[in-house]
Amino acid sequence: MHTEPHQPLTPATRYGDPLHRPRPIQPHTVLLPQEVPPGVDWVTLPNGIRTLAYTHPHPGPVTETEPNRVQPIPAWAKTTALLAPTVGGGIAAAGFGISYAAPGVLAMAEALWAAVALIAAGALTPLLLRAGRGPGRGTTPVQHVTQNITASGMFGRASGTLNNR
Secondary structure, three states, X not given: OOOOOOOOOOHHHOOOOOOOOOOOOOOOOXXXXXXXXXXXXXXXXXXXXXXXXXXXXXXXXXXXXXXXXXXXXXXXXXXXXXXXXXXXXXXXXXXXXXXXXXHHHHHHHHHHHHHHHHXXXXXXXXXXXXXXXXXXXXXXXXXXXXXXXXXXXXXXXXXXXXXXX
């Protein structure tokens, strides 16, 4: 096995240094114009190097003999153009209405809280009155009513009896 003598790394023996150890120049591959794929073209970079790169398709030259044809406006563009001011106007009208309705909404909120307080007071009053009576004071017997109603047919006359116990 053959080994080379060890060399210390000094500035003169650095690997990849273009001044002290230049890399061998590789021959460039040559592309014929018919080998260049579509969408690829020669471009010049800002530092002056010319290279192949993907490009946008170039429009053909405009000839003066062709009259400039007016393209029709697509349906989606017409719809959008008509819809934009309508939606904007609707949003503006909604904001205007909300600004006028705000004081009424606040007053209604206060009225609703007052109604909730009344309902709560109405539900609590009978409970408090019953609890204040206590057992055995002011109790009355419970009355039972039974009603029997009979009718014949859809529009027949109904008759019934009422039993109080």
